[in-house]
Amino acid sequence: MSEKHHIIPVWFFVGVLFLAYGVLVFASGLTRWSADAASRNAQSDILAHLHAPVWWGALLIVLGAVYCTAFRPGRNKA
Amino acid sequence: MTAILGMLAAQEHLVRLSAVDLAIVIFYFALVLGIGFYLKRFATTGEDFFLAGREMTAWVAGLAFVSANLGSLELLGWAGNAYQYGILAAHWYWIGAIPAMVFLGLVMMPFYYISKTHSVPGYLQLRYGPAASGLSAVTFAFMTILMSGVNMYAMAVVMKVVLGWDINFSMWVSSLTVGVYVAAGGLFSAIFNEVLQFFLIWFGALLIPILGLIETGGWKGMVARIQQNFPSQDFTHMWGPMHSFSSNPMGIHWTGIVFGLAAVQSMGYWTTDFLVVQRVLSAKDIRSAKMAPIIGSFFKMAVPLIVILPGLLGLAVLPMHLVPGSQAGPGQHSYDEVLPLMLVRYCGPGLLGLGVTALVAGFMAGMAGNVSAFATVWTYDIYRPFIKKNAPDKHYVSMGRWCTIIGLFVSIGTAYLAMRFASLMDYVQALFGFFIAPLFGTVLLGMVWKRVTRAAGFWGLLSGTITSITLFSLMKSDPRWVAIFALSPEAKGLAQAMYQSLWSCLTCVVVTMLVSLVTKPRPDEELRGLVYSLTDVAKEEHASLFHKPALWGMIALAILVILQIIFW
Numbered sequence: 137m138s139e140k141h142h143i144i145p146v147w148f149f150v151g152v153l154f155l156a157y158g159v160l161v162f163a164s165g166l167t168r169w170s171a172d173a174a175s176r177n178a179q180s181d182i183l184a185h186l187h188a189p190v191w192w193g194a195l196l197i198v199l200g201a202v203y204c205t206a207f208r209p210g211r212n213k214a
Numbered sequence: 215m216t217a218i219l220g221m222l223a224a225q226e227h228l229v230r231l232s233a234v235d236l237a238i239v240i241f242y243f244a245l246v247l248g249i250g251f252y253l254k255r256f257a258t259t260g261e262d263f264f265l266a267g268r269e270m271t272a273w274v275a276g277l278a279f280v281s282a283n284l285g286s287l288e289l290l291g292w293a294g295n296a297y298q299y300g301i302l303a304a305h306w307y308w309i310g311a312i313p314a315m316v317f318l319g320l321v322m323m324p325f326y327y328i329s330k331t332h333s334v335p336g337y338l339q340l341r342y343g344p345a346a347s348g349l350s351a352v353t354f355a356f357m358t359i360l361m362s363g364v365n366m367y368a369m370a371v372v373m374k375v376v377l378g379w380d381i382n383f384s385m386w387v388s389s390l391t392v393g394v395y396v397a398a399g400g401l402f403s404a405i406f407n408e409v410l411q412f413f414l415i416w417f418g419a420l421l422i423p424i425l426g427l428i429e430t431g432g433w434k435g436m437v438a439r440i441q442q443n444f445p446s447q448d449f450t451h452m453w454g455p456m457h458s459f460s461s462n463p464m465g466i467h468w469t470g471i472v473f474g475l476a477a478v479q480s481m482g483y484w485t486t487d488f489l490v491v492q493r494v495l496s497a498k499d500i501r502s503a504k505m506a507p508i509i510g511s512f513f514k515m516a517v518p519l520i521v522i523l524p525g526l527l528g529l530a531v532l533p534m535h536l537v538p539g540s541q542a543g544p545g546q547h548s549y550d551e552v553l554p555l556m557l558v559r560y561c562g563p564g565l566l567g568l569g570v571t572a573l574v575a576g577f578m579a580g581m582a583g584n585v586s587a588f589a590t591v592w593t594y595d596i597y598r599p600f601i602k603k604n605a606p607d608k609h610y611v612s613m614g615r616w617c618t619i620i621g622l623f624v625s626i627g628t629a630y631l632a633m634r635f636a637s638l639m640d641y642v643q644a645l646f647g648f649f650i651a652p653l654f655g656t657v658l659l660g661m662v663w664k665r666v667t668r669a670a671g672f673w674g675l676l677s678g679t680i681t682s683i684t685l686f687s688l689m690k691s692d693p694r695w696v697a698i699f700a701l702s703p704e705a706k707g708l709a710q711a712m713y714q715s716l717w718s719c720l721t722c723v724v725v726t727m728l729v730s731l732v733t734k735p736r737p738d739e740e741l742r743g744l745v746y747s748l749t750d751v752a753k754e755e756h757a758s759l760f761h762k763p764a765l766w767g768m769i770a771l772a773i774l775v776i777l778q779i780i781f782w
Binding site: 143144146149150152153154156157160161162163164165168182183184186188189192193196 | 237
């Protein structure tokens with residue numbers, strides 16, 4: 137990012153965001169998946185049976201892990 | 215705390231956020247504030263604070279360039295326009311953006327960059343002197359603050375509709391957060407958070423079109439449902455319905471899109487609006503500055519996926535018909551609410567928090583862009599030349615920080631004013647037409663024709679702006695003027711704005727040329743680095759083919775043509 141200032145690359149922060157959100161979304165998706173159908177909210181979203189939060193959360197975790205590793209502070213990448 | 219929770223819970227709303235959704239929203243606010251405070255230590259000089267040290271890579275500058283434009287108004291307003299006008303709204307992302315971005319990168323950026331200007335009014339100062347620069351700076355500052363207020367209002371309305379949050383609470387909390395992180399880290403902070411927001415917006419909103427297309431059975435299924443719901447209108451073709459004013463929902467002829475939007479308004483916005491140009495000026499070298507808008511153009515081309523497509527899907531699947539904001543009664547929803555309605559339709563706990571945070575991030579990106587650009591133009595183009603010259607650099611940095619906070623409070627004030635306007639996007643299009651279209655004429659003529667004089671620059675800009683305001687006022691006050699200036703009584707608000715831009719830019723160009731012919735030109739020595747024929751633009755002879763901005767610009771234009779053919 138910066139040769140003059142040695143700032144942590146913005147991509148690292150993107151990775152942190154993805155990772156944190158991936159964990160939260162994935163966990164909430166898994167919780168919902170395992171819950172009893174009768175206990176689901178009456179205003180359940182359309183296509184809930186696809187369990188999009190699980191797959192989307194997993195994708196975010198993978199992307200977050202890649203970004204955090206590749207651009208972690210000290211690796212001196214732009 | 216109890217009072218705040220009470221304020222959040224007391225309103226009627228579509229959905230209630232779960233604990234995980236709230237955690238996602240709170241984490242986002244904590245992260246952007248943390249980044250702002252982290253970057254504060256690096257924003258010590260004027261160049262650091264106002265231009266992010268001019269050390270951003272092409273990718274970072276390019277993403278910030280697009281993200282600064284991707285405010286809540288953009289997301290909500292254009293999704294609403296897609297519901298109202300169909301796929302015609304995609305013109306504002308494709309022919310109404312891509313050629314202008316490529317033009318900025320390949321033609322105009324070298325002048326901005328070589329002249330080492332800090333802003334677009336700064337270029338006018340060098341090319342035309344203080345009169346044209348002052349006029350541009352004042353109108354830009356005015357427009358920026360109004361835009362910021364409109365963005366803020368758009369975001370607060372979403373929070374109210376979706377979550378039942380109090381409008382005042384949403385506006386104050388989000389805008390104060392933006393104010394703190396921009397005042398701390400300046401453009402460094404704004405750009406970092408814009409890049410972050412760019413990814414968040416994409417990953418928060420992308421599931422809507424994916425799940426929407428699954429529900430409708432793909433594009434063909436969606437088109438079939440739209441035709442079933444709205445049998446008399448064509449919402450899914452871009453050029454076919456524009457052979458006459460009455461054959462499309464927008465009431466626009468193809469000449470309005472080609473000449474009003476593509477040739478004038480989009481060129482004006484993407485090449486002279488300092489809000490977006492400032493991001494590119496932060497690039498570390500001229501090749502990065504040329505590449506940044508071209509990189510941005512590829513992402514811009516993809517934005518209809520998360521903005522236009524949800525609007526079209528809304529036409530296909532929503533059980534209710536949305537109405538204009540001014541006509542929305544109890545239990546009805548306005549066009550601008552289509553994106554949050556689709557979000558609620560498909561996203562449960564977790565994803566809902568992600569989507570809501572994406573909308574908040576959109577607001578913050580837009581506002582950070584406006585506030586940081588306002589601080590720069592006020593400090594460098596109004597305060598320094600007209601109020602306090604030759605102060606130490608630290609003084610101007612301090613002024614920039616104070617300006618950020620003051621601009622924030624003025625924006626909040628304008629947000630309350632914006633509540634009175636029925637259609638958000640019509641309002642903004644009118645603003646663009648007032649200032650941006652004539653400014654494009656002034657800047658472009660200054661770059662390509664050395665004969666243009668200082669007086670011509672000022673009078674051309676002023677006459678174009680006055681023309682624009684006059685046309686807008688006439689068309690709003692008496693619909694008969696619409697048939698004259700917008701060429702048809704069928705022209706709706708957006709169509710009127712396109713022709714308004716065209717006439718104001720033409721007025722600016724004609725007046726500039728006429729005044730130039732009767733006033734004394736500046737000597738060539740004073741115009742080196744400012745005018746095309748007198749500037750040695752660095753060639754990238756040493757760069758490989760794949761690193762040449764021109765190649766990627768041509769690829770972007772080729773994809774644009776293919777998209778037009780596919781959706782013709």
